[in-house]
Amino acid sequence: MSAAAHDAPGGGTGPLFFALTRSGANAVKLLRRQSRLKLAVVGVFAFALPVIFYAVFLYGLRFLTALGGIGLMLLRPLFSLFFLGLGGLLAFSAFATAFPALFRSPEVEMLRAGPSRPESVLFFKWIETSLISSWAYFFIVLPFAAAYGSHEGYAIRFIAATLVFSIPFVLWWSAAGLLACVAAARLLPRGRWLRAIPAALALAAAALFWRARPAAGDTGGELTQFLQRLAPGLRISSHPLWPSAWFAEGILAAARGAWARAAELWLRLAVNALAAGLAIEWTARRLLPGTWLRVADAAGGARRPARRRRARGLSLPGLPADLAALAGKDARMLLRDPVQWAQGLFFFVLLAIYFLNLRTLRYDEMSPLWRDLIAFLNLFSVASVVCSFASRFVYPQLSLEGHAIWIVGLSPGGILRAYAVKLAVAAGGLVGIATGLTAISARMLRVGPATAGTATALAAGLALAAAGLSTGLGAVFLDLRQRNPTAIVSGFGGTLNLLLNLGLMFVVVAPAGALFYYRHAFDLPPDSFRHALAAILSAALALCLGAALTGASLGRRRLRQREF
C-alpha cells in the first residue's frame, strides 16, 4: 500500500463537479436514444410554456399601465412580491430536494465512507440543489423579464440584468432551503413527536385560514378589493431587508441605466449569497456529521410492532383473498415509497389548499360568469394533475412488477386478475381524488348546481379515462427490464399515454366551459342551455368511458397474447 496516499489532499469539490458535468454531458448524448415523440412533446412544452407565461405577464403589465399613476406606484412592490414568492418556492424546492440528496442517497454514503470532507459534500449539494431547484424559476423569470423589457422598450438590457441578479438570488434562497433542511434533520423530534408535527401544522394552517376569512360586509369595487387583498403582502415583501426587494429594485435600476444603484444592490445580494456560503461551510463542519449519524440511527431502527402487523393483515372485508392480497400489496408498495407518492400528493395538496382559499381570495363574490369560468379552470387544473399522476404512477405499475411478475403470473388468478386489480385501484383512487377536489372548488366558489354537477361529472369521467388508458397502455407497452419508474414512463408508450390523456382533457373540458361562458355572456335561453348541456355532457362522458374501455381492453388483449 502506498504511504503517500495518506498525505494526498483529496476530499475537495473538484471530483464531485467533474462527475456532475460528465454525467450531464453523457445525459445530453443519451438524448439521441430517447423516443422522438417524447423529445417532440418536451420541445413543444419547453417552447409553449414560456410563450404563454410571456403573454400572461404582458397582459398584467398592460393592465397595470391602464390603471395610471397607482399602477406605476404598485410596480416595484409587485415585483418584490413576485420575487419573494419565487424565492419562497426556491427555498421550499431546495428543502425538498436536499433531504433525500443529503440523508437518503447512496452517493452521500459512498462519499462519507471516502475522503470527502462534509464541507465539500454540502457545498456541492448546495450548487447541485440550486441547479435542480432553479430550472422552474428560470422558466418563469425569463418570460417575465422579456415581457417587462419589451413593454418598456429595453428587453435585452432587462433580461440581462435579471439573469445577472438571479445568480446570487437563487444561491441565497437555495442556501436557505438547504440550511433549513439540515436544521430540521438535526433538531426535529423523532417518533410520535415527529408524527405530531404535520397535525400541528395543519391546525396552525386552519387557524390562519379562519383568521384570514374576509369580514362580512366588506364592500367596494373589484380594484379596491384587489388592492386590499394585496396590501399586507406588498408591505411584507417590500421590506428593505428582503433580498427580493433588492432584486426588484436592482433590475429596475439596471434597466433605467442607474448603474451605481444597480451595482450596489447586486453587491448586497452577492455578499449575502457569499455569507450563505460561509453559513453552509460552518454548518457542514459543525452540524452535518452529527446530523448524518442522527438520521442513520433513526433509519436503522425501523421495526414494525407485531401487533400492528396483525391489525393490518392482508384480508380486506368483502374481497376474495387473492384480490385483497394484490390490492394490499400495491397499496403498501406505494405507501412505503414516500419519494414516489409525495410528488403526487404535493400537487393534490397544493390544489386543495388553493381551492380552500378561494373564499379568502373572494372569488365567491365575483359575478356568475367569472365564478363559472374559474370553476372550469379549476377543473382543468384537477384534470391535468390527474393526467400527470396517472401517467407517472399508474402507467408503470405493471412494468414495475418486473422480474417478480412470475409470482402473480403463475398464481391461480393469473396476470389478468392482477391487471384487473390495478385497474380498479387506479380508477377508485383517481375518481375519488378528482371528484373530491372538484366538489371543494365548486362549494368554495358557490357556483350553481348545474356548474357543480357538470364539473364533478367531467372530473369523474376524466379520472376514469386516465385510469383505463394508463393501466391499459402500461400493459400494451410493458417494459420488464427497467426498475426505474421514470425510465419506464419516459419511453414511447408513456409519452403517448400522457398525450392522449391531455388531449382528452381539452376535448372534454373546453366545450362545457365554453357553454357556461356563452350562457352568461350572451344570455342563452334556459331551454337552449339545458339541451346543449345535455348533449355536451353526454358526448363528453361517452368519450371518457370509451377511452377508458378501449385502453383497458387493449391492455387485456395484449396481456393475454403476451409470452413472458
Added chain:
Amino acid sequence: MHPAIELDDARKTFGTLRAVDGLTLRVPRGELFGFLGPNGAGKTTTIKMLCGLLRPTAGRVRVAGFDPIAEGAEARKRIAYIPDSPFLYERLTAAEFFEFVGRLHGIPSRRIAEERERQFALFDLADAADTLVREFSHGMRQRLIYAATFLRDPEVYVVDEPFIGLDPRAIRLIQNLLRERVNAGATVFLTTHILALIEDFADRIGILQRGRLVACGTMAELRVHYGADRRLEDVFFDLTEGGW
C-alpha cells in the same frame, strides 16, 4: 503498531433493538478476516461503525488506530468500504468513474491514467472503458468497483458480500487479488454467506449471532473447539441455530 481493526465492547442499539451487543474483536494488520453470521446478526451495522457511517452507542471502535467518528478524516484515508451493492454514477463511463475516484482521493492524473490501463486490463474492462456504467451487468459493476478501490491502495479493505452475483472466474480473480493485498501488508475484513469459499480463504473467522461474537479463530482453532472433522458449515449451523 495499532491493529488494523479494534472493537472493544462495541454496542449499537436502534430503539429497543440491540444490533451489536458488546462486540470485542482485534484484527491485526496483514490478515484476511472472515466475518460471518446469519442475516440480521449485525454484520453490516459493525461494518458501518468501522466506516464511521454509524456511531457506536457504547464501546470503542478504531481503524488503524483512529476513531472513525472523532478522527474520521484520518480513518477514512486508510479504509476502503465496498458494500454489496456499491453506488456508481450511472451516467459516467467506466473510465470517467475511475478518474472520479482517483481525483476524489487526490491521486495525480498521470498515476490515474497508468493505473487505469493496468486495472482495466486486470479486470477485463478495457473494452468497456467508454461504456456508461448504467449499461454494465452486475459482474462488470463489481469488477469496476474493485478496480477503482485498488487504485487507491488503502490499508484496510472492508468488503460486504464480495462474491454475490459473480461468475466463478471473477470470484477467483477477486480472491487472488485480495490475497495479494494481504500478502503486501493490507488487511481484509469481509463478510459472506458462501461458507465453503471462506473456509479455506480466510486467515481467521469470526461468527456473529444476535450482535455477539460467538466464535473466533483460525479454522484449525474452530475445529479444536467444535470437532476435528467438522466443516465450517457445521460449526456455523451449530452456533447460529434459531438465528433468525
